[in-house]
Amino acid sequence: MTANILYVDDEPHNLSAFAATFRRMYKVFTAESAEDGRKILDTEDIQVIITDQRMPKTTGVEFLASILEKYPEPIRMILTGYTDIDAVIDAINKGQVYRYIQKPWMEEDLRINIDKAIEIYTLRKENRELTEKLLIANQQLEFIARQNLLS
Template identity: 50%
Template sequence: MAEKSKKITVLYVDDEENNLMSFKATFRLKYQVLTAISGAKALEIVRQTPVDIIITDQRMPEMTGVEFLEEIIKIDPEPMRILLTGYTDMAAVVDAVNKGKIFHYLNKPWSEEELDQTIQRAYELYAERKQILETYSKLEVSNEQLEFLLRQKLLS
Protein backbone atom coordinates (compact mmCIF):
# COMPACT_ATOMS: atom_id res chain seq x y z
CA MET A 1 0.00 0.00 0.00
CA ALA A 2 0.99 3.62 -0.39
CA GLU A 3 2.80 5.32 2.43
CA LYS A 4 0.52 7.71 4.30
CA SER A 5 2.83 10.65 3.60
CA LYS A 6 2.96 10.01 -0.15
CA LYS A 7 0.01 10.20 -2.49
CA ILE A 8 0.01 7.97 -5.54
CA THR A 9 0.96 10.07 -8.57
CA VAL A 10 -1.44 9.48 -11.45
CA LEU A 11 -1.01 10.96 -14.92
CA TYR A 12 -4.23 11.10 -16.95
CA VAL A 13 -3.91 11.73 -20.70
CA ASP A 14 -6.93 12.63 -22.83
CA ASP A 15 -7.50 14.99 -25.75
CA GLU A 16 -10.87 16.09 -24.32
CA GLU A 17 -10.42 18.84 -21.74
CA ASN A 18 -13.77 18.01 -20.06
CA ASN A 19 -12.52 14.50 -19.32
CA LEU A 20 -9.30 15.88 -17.83
CA MET A 21 -11.23 18.27 -15.57
CA SER A 22 -13.68 15.55 -14.55
CA PHE A 23 -10.86 13.13 -13.67
CA LYS A 24 -8.99 15.79 -11.69
CA ALA A 25 -12.14 16.85 -9.82
CA THR A 26 -12.96 13.25 -8.96
CA PHE A 27 -9.54 12.07 -7.81
CA ARG A 28 -7.55 15.18 -6.74
CA LEU A 29 -8.13 14.65 -3.02
CA LYS A 30 -7.07 11.01 -3.07
CA TYR A 31 -4.18 11.10 -5.56
CA GLN A 32 -1.62 13.54 -6.86
CA VAL A 33 -3.23 14.07 -10.27
CA LEU A 34 -1.31 15.26 -13.31
CA THR A 35 -3.11 15.77 -16.61
CA ALA A 36 -2.04 16.17 -20.22
CA ILE A 37 -4.11 17.08 -23.28
CA SER A 38 -1.85 15.09 -25.64
CA GLY A 39 0.68 12.31 -25.73
CA ALA A 40 3.47 14.79 -26.47
CA LYS A 41 2.62 16.88 -23.38
CA ALA A 42 2.42 13.74 -21.27
CA LEU A 43 5.86 12.62 -22.46
CA GLU A 44 7.26 15.97 -21.26
CA ILE A 45 5.65 15.44 -17.85
CA VAL A 46 7.08 11.92 -17.50
CA ARG A 47 10.56 13.17 -18.40
CA GLN A 48 10.36 15.73 -15.56
CA THR A 49 8.20 14.12 -12.87
CA PRO A 50 8.14 10.63 -11.35
CA VAL A 51 4.77 8.99 -12.06
CA ASP A 52 3.33 5.81 -10.51
CA ILE A 53 0.26 5.23 -12.70
CA ILE A 54 -0.47 6.38 -16.26
CA ILE A 55 -4.00 6.35 -17.63
CA THR A 56 -4.48 7.25 -21.28
CA ASP A 57 -7.28 7.52 -23.77
CA GLN A 58 -6.72 5.42 -26.91
CA ARG A 59 -8.18 7.71 -29.59
CA MET A 60 -6.25 10.95 -29.65
CA PRO A 61 -4.99 13.02 -32.59
CA GLU A 62 -1.30 12.85 -33.51
CA MET A 63 -0.52 9.93 -31.16
CA THR A 64 -2.80 7.08 -30.09
CA GLY A 65 -2.78 5.83 -26.51
CA VAL A 66 -0.86 2.73 -27.56
CA GLU A 67 1.77 4.79 -29.41
CA PHE A 68 2.09 7.02 -26.35
CA LEU A 69 2.54 4.01 -24.03
CA GLU A 70 5.20 2.57 -26.34
CA GLU A 71 7.13 5.83 -26.01
CA ILE A 72 6.65 5.87 -22.24
CA ILE A 73 8.29 2.45 -21.95
CA LYS A 74 11.41 3.88 -23.63
CA ILE A 75 11.53 6.79 -21.16
CA ASP A 76 10.44 5.03 -17.97
CA PRO A 77 9.12 1.45 -17.99
CA GLU A 78 8.22 1.53 -14.26
CA PRO A 79 4.79 3.25 -14.16
CA MET A 80 1.77 1.00 -14.41
CA ARG A 81 -0.21 1.68 -17.58
CA ILE A 82 -4.00 1.71 -18.02
CA LEU A 83 -5.82 2.22 -21.33
CA LEU A 84 -9.22 3.92 -21.42
CA THR A 85 -11.33 4.10 -24.54
CA GLY A 86 -14.89 4.80 -25.55
CA TYR A 87 -14.60 2.46 -28.51
CA THR A 88 -14.46 -1.30 -28.57
CA ASP A 89 -11.47 -1.78 -30.81
CA MET A 90 -9.97 -5.23 -30.31
CA ALA A 91 -6.90 -4.39 -32.39
CA ALA A 92 -6.19 -1.46 -30.06
CA VAL A 93 -6.61 -3.69 -27.01
CA VAL A 94 -4.25 -6.31 -28.43
CA ASP A 95 -1.70 -3.62 -29.32
CA ALA A 96 -2.05 -2.09 -25.86
CA VAL A 97 -1.29 -5.42 -24.23
CA ASN A 98 1.53 -6.40 -26.59
CA LYS A 99 3.16 -3.05 -27.34
CA GLY A 100 2.05 -0.76 -24.52
CA LYS A 101 2.34 -3.49 -21.88
CA ILE A 102 -0.79 -2.26 -20.12
CA PHE A 103 -1.90 -3.37 -16.70
CA HIS A 104 -5.60 -2.93 -17.42
CA TYR A 105 -8.09 -1.85 -20.07
CA LEU A 106 -11.24 0.11 -19.18
CA ASN A 107 -14.15 1.42 -21.21
CA LYS A 108 -15.39 4.98 -21.23
CA PRO A 109 -17.38 6.40 -19.64
CA TRP A 110 -15.47 5.17 -16.62
CA SER A 111 -17.04 4.25 -13.34
CA GLU A 112 -15.39 6.14 -10.47
CA GLU A 113 -15.41 3.06 -8.25
CA GLU A 114 -14.00 0.72 -10.92
CA LEU A 115 -11.30 3.19 -11.96
CA ASP A 116 -10.34 3.83 -8.33
CA GLN A 117 -10.08 0.09 -7.63
CA THR A 118 -7.99 -0.36 -10.79
CA ILE A 119 -5.63 2.42 -9.71
CA GLN A 120 -5.30 0.86 -6.25
CA ARG A 121 -4.56 -2.62 -7.66
CA ALA A 122 -2.09 -1.17 -10.16
CA TYR A 123 -0.27 0.70 -7.39
CA GLU A 124 -0.13 -2.38 -5.16
CA LEU A 125 1.54 -4.29 -7.99
CA TYR A 126 3.81 -1.31 -8.76
CA ALA A 127 4.94 -1.07 -5.11
CA GLU A 128 5.41 -4.85 -4.88
CA ARG A 129 7.49 -4.90 -8.06
CA LYS A 130 9.62 -2.02 -6.78
CA GLN A 131 10.22 -3.88 -3.51
CA ILE A 132 11.25 -7.03 -5.37
CA LEU A 133 13.68 -5.06 -7.57
CA GLU A 134 15.22 -3.39 -4.50
CA THR A 135 15.61 -6.77 -2.78
CA TYR A 136 17.15 -8.26 -5.92
CA SER A 137 19.59 -5.35 -6.13
CA LYS A 138 20.63 -5.85 -2.49
CA LEU A 139 21.10 -9.57 -3.11
CA GLU A 140 23.34 -8.83 -6.11
CA VAL A 141 25.55 -6.58 -3.97
CA SER A 142 25.72 -9.22 -1.21
CA ASN A 143 26.60 -11.88 -3.75
CA GLU A 144 29.41 -9.73 -5.17
CA GLN A 145 30.77 -9.15 -1.66
CA LEU A 146 30.68 -12.86 -0.88
CA GLU A 147 32.45 -13.68 -4.15
CA PHE A 148 35.14 -11.11 -3.31
CA LEU A 149 35.65 -12.58 0.17
CA LEU A 150 35.82 -16.08 -1.27
CA ARG A 151 38.45 -15.03 -3.84
CA GLN A 152 40.47 -13.37 -1.06
CA LYS A 153 40.33 -16.55 1.02
CA LEU A 154 41.35 -18.71 -1.93
CA LEU A 155 44.30 -16.41 -2.74
CA SER A 156 45.62 -16.33 0.82
Protein backbone atom coordinates in the same frame (compact mmCIF):
# COMPACT_ATOMS: atom_id res chain seq x y z
CA MET B 1 3.08 8.23 0.06
CA THR B 2 0.54 9.71 -2.32
CA ALA B 3 0.83 8.19 -5.77
CA ASN B 4 1.37 10.36 -8.84
CA ILE B 5 -1.11 9.63 -11.62
CA LEU B 6 -0.82 10.97 -15.17
CA TYR B 7 -4.02 11.09 -17.22
CA VAL B 8 -3.69 11.90 -20.93
CA ASP B 9 -6.86 12.72 -22.90
CA ASP B 10 -7.56 15.18 -25.71
CA GLU B 11 -10.94 16.11 -24.17
CA PRO B 12 -10.52 18.82 -21.50
CA HIS B 13 -13.80 17.97 -19.74
CA ASN B 14 -12.60 14.37 -19.24
CA LEU B 15 -9.38 15.68 -17.71
CA SER B 16 -11.32 18.00 -15.41
CA ALA B 17 -13.72 15.26 -14.33
CA PHE B 18 -10.85 12.86 -13.62
CA ALA B 19 -8.88 15.45 -11.64
CA ALA B 20 -11.94 16.51 -9.64
CA THR B 21 -12.83 12.90 -8.84
CA PHE B 22 -9.38 11.67 -7.80
CA ARG B 23 -7.46 14.73 -6.56
CA ARG B 24 -8.08 13.87 -2.89
CA MET B 25 -6.73 10.32 -3.27
CA TYR B 26 -3.77 10.86 -5.59
CA LYS B 27 -1.59 13.61 -6.97
CA VAL B 28 -3.15 13.98 -10.42
CA PHE B 29 -1.33 15.32 -13.47
CA THR B 30 -3.28 15.85 -16.69
CA ALA B 31 -2.19 16.34 -20.28
CA GLU B 32 -4.22 17.08 -23.44
CA SER B 33 -1.73 15.34 -25.73
CA ALA B 34 0.99 12.70 -25.81
CA GLU B 35 3.53 15.52 -26.20
CA ASP B 36 2.28 17.22 -23.01
CA GLY B 37 2.29 13.84 -21.27
CA ARG B 38 5.96 13.33 -22.16
CA LYS B 39 6.81 16.74 -20.67
CA ILE B 40 5.17 15.75 -17.39
CA LEU B 41 7.02 12.41 -17.39
CA ASP B 42 10.28 14.34 -17.84
CA THR B 43 9.69 16.37 -14.68
CA GLU B 44 7.56 14.19 -12.35
CA ASP B 45 7.91 10.75 -10.78
CA ILE B 46 4.77 9.07 -12.15
CA GLN B 47 3.59 5.69 -10.86
CA VAL B 48 0.46 5.18 -13.03
CA ILE B 49 -0.27 6.40 -16.55
CA ILE B 50 -3.84 6.39 -17.84
CA THR B 51 -4.42 7.45 -21.42
CA ASP B 52 -7.32 7.74 -23.80
CA GLN B 53 -6.90 5.46 -26.83
CA ARG B 54 -8.35 7.72 -29.53
CA MET B 55 -6.57 11.05 -29.72
CA PRO B 56 -5.93 13.19 -32.83
CA LYS B 57 -2.15 12.91 -33.33
CA THR B 58 -1.16 9.82 -31.35
CA THR B 59 -3.21 6.90 -30.07
CA GLY B 60 -2.91 5.85 -26.45
CA VAL B 61 -1.12 2.65 -27.48
CA GLU B 62 1.36 4.61 -29.62
CA PHE B 63 2.00 7.00 -26.74
CA LEU B 64 2.59 4.17 -24.25
CA ALA B 65 4.83 2.26 -26.67
CA SER B 66 6.86 5.43 -27.37
CA ILE B 67 7.68 6.03 -23.69
CA LEU B 68 8.29 2.41 -22.71
CA GLU B 69 12.07 2.47 -23.08
CA LYS B 70 12.61 5.75 -21.23
CA TYR B 71 9.88 5.18 -18.60
CA PRO B 72 9.44 1.41 -18.09
CA GLU B 73 8.32 1.56 -14.44
CA PRO B 74 4.88 3.25 -14.47
CA ILE B 75 1.87 0.96 -14.68
CA ARG B 76 -0.15 1.68 -17.84
CA MET B 77 -3.90 1.77 -18.46
CA ILE B 78 -5.98 2.61 -21.53
CA LEU B 79 -9.32 4.34 -21.02
CA THR B 80 -11.58 4.47 -24.06
CA GLY B 81 -15.16 4.61 -25.25
CA TYR B 82 -14.45 2.29 -28.17
CA THR B 83 -14.23 -1.48 -28.16
CA ASP B 84 -11.69 -2.26 -30.83
CA ILE B 85 -10.17 -5.71 -30.32
CA ASP B 86 -7.11 -4.82 -32.40
CA ALA B 87 -6.47 -1.83 -30.14
CA VAL B 88 -6.78 -4.07 -27.09
CA ILE B 89 -4.27 -6.54 -28.51
CA ASP B 90 -1.90 -3.70 -29.49
CA ALA B 91 -2.26 -2.22 -26.00
CA ILE B 92 -1.21 -5.46 -24.39
CA ASN B 93 1.57 -6.32 -26.83
CA LYS B 94 3.08 -2.94 -27.68
CA GLY B 95 2.25 -0.69 -24.74
CA GLN B 96 2.49 -3.25 -21.93
CA VAL B 97 -0.92 -2.17 -20.68
CA TYR B 98 -2.12 -3.43 -17.31
CA ARG B 99 -5.82 -2.61 -17.82
CA TYR B 100 -8.10 -1.62 -20.69
CA ILE B 101 -11.07 0.27 -19.19
CA GLN B 102 -14.18 1.39 -21.04
CA LYS B 103 -15.66 4.88 -20.88
CA PRO B 104 -17.74 6.10 -19.27
CA TRP B 105 -15.76 4.87 -16.29
CA MET B 106 -17.33 4.02 -12.99
CA GLU B 107 -15.56 5.91 -10.20
CA GLU B 108 -15.29 2.96 -7.80
CA ASP B 109 -14.08 0.53 -10.49
CA LEU B 110 -11.46 2.97 -11.75
CA ARG B 111 -10.28 3.74 -8.20
CA ILE B 112 -9.88 0.01 -7.48
CA ASN B 113 -7.90 -0.46 -10.70
CA ILE B 114 -5.68 2.54 -9.89
CA ASP B 115 -5.07 1.22 -6.37
CA LYS B 116 -4.15 -2.21 -7.77
CA ALA B 117 -1.80 -0.56 -10.27
CA ILE B 118 -0.12 1.39 -7.44
CA GLU B 119 0.27 -1.85 -5.48
CA ILE B 120 1.90 -3.55 -8.49
CA TYR B 121 4.20 -0.55 -9.00
CA THR B 122 5.24 -0.65 -5.33
CA LEU B 123 5.84 -4.41 -5.35
CA ARG B 124 7.94 -4.19 -8.53
CA LYS B 125 10.00 -1.36 -7.06
CA GLU B 126 10.60 -3.30 -3.83
CA ASN B 127 11.53 -6.37 -5.90
CA ARG B 128 14.08 -4.36 -7.93
CA GLU B 129 15.60 -2.93 -4.72
CA LEU B 130 15.84 -6.37 -3.08
CA THR B 131 17.39 -7.85 -6.22
CA GLU B 132 20.04 -5.11 -6.23
CA LYS B 133 20.82 -5.78 -2.56
CA LEU B 134 21.13 -9.51 -3.25
CA LEU B 135 23.51 -8.90 -6.14
CA ILE B 136 25.71 -6.68 -3.97
CA ALA B 137 25.68 -9.22 -1.12
CA ASN B 138 26.54 -12.00 -3.59
CA GLN B 139 29.49 -10.00 -4.95
CA GLN B 140 30.74 -9.39 -1.41
CA LEU B 141 30.48 -13.11 -0.58
CA GLU B 142 32.37 -14.03 -3.75
CA PHE B 143 35.10 -11.54 -2.84
CA ILE B 144 35.41 -12.98 0.69
CA ALA B 145 35.49 -16.54 -0.69
CA ARG B 146 38.30 -15.61 -3.13
CA GLN B 147 40.26 -13.94 -0.33
CA ASN B 148 39.95 -17.07 1.82
CA LEU B 149 41.15 -19.25 -1.04
CA LEU B 150 44.19 -17.04 -1.62
CA SER B 151 45.27 -17.00 2.03
